[in-house]
Amino acid sequence: MSLMVKNVTRRFNGNTAVKNISFQTYKGEIVGLLGTSGCGKSTLLRAISGLDEGYEGEVSLNGNAVRNVNTNASFIFQEPRLMPWLTVKDNVSFGLSEKKQEKGLKAERYIELVGLKGYENYYPLELSGGMAQRVAIARALVTSPELLLLDEPFSALDAFTKMQLQDLLLKIWSEYRSTMVLVTHDIDEALYLCDRIIILTGQPGVFKQEFVIEEPKPRRRGSQQVAAYKERILKCLEL
């Protein structure tokens, strides 16, 4: 799935949130949108997902314009957004249209993939934050999306759970090679996961610079190479 974002501008009641953003992702790439709070990262992701149609410019997937909810894409948000009255298994299978038995089998497979085998019949309130976010990941993957959109997916989690789920995401990526767009304000996270990092700055958010991270994955957290990229990115963000 290749994604093209061309000259995207989004205004809300006359205020510009993002201005003239263009970038492209290639199949199987993890692209990070990194920037300080309020520079329009989530706004841009919503335009890409088709959830928000009020933008100017173009968004296309494999050459087709996105103008309504994009069924080839799945979203993972900062909070799991599970339905509390449904079990883990029913939350994961909710969006599937197959027959009940087939849906159940598929859900079980993805629940196992995210390390929650045995928790199929638990309810969201019985899970820790990290477990609930694993369910959200399983739910996003169960439809085999070609594009995964992640909006600060791990920022509400403690440091250890965050690292575990980043590793889980990489494991999934190495198996399925889904194209991913990851919104984050965590430079270390972007450097651990992304092939390319696009820096947005300001209000309205504008494109500042793109970094191609040439280190092969999995990367060693805090390695010299990663630290060198971090320094350049911090400089670019003027932090």
Ligand SMILES: Nc1ncnc2c1ncn2[C@@H]1O[C@H](COP(=O)(O)OP(=O)(O)OP(=O)(O)O)[C@@H](O)[C@H]1O
């Ligand atoms: N639905 C909306 N109505 C009005 N203004 C909005 C709306 N959505 C976003 N904005 C504005 O657009 C700007 C960018 O917001 P956005 O949430 O996209 O930034 P962000 O970079 O994702 O921030 P953060 O990292 O803090 O989540 C902000 O000034 C915000 O107030």
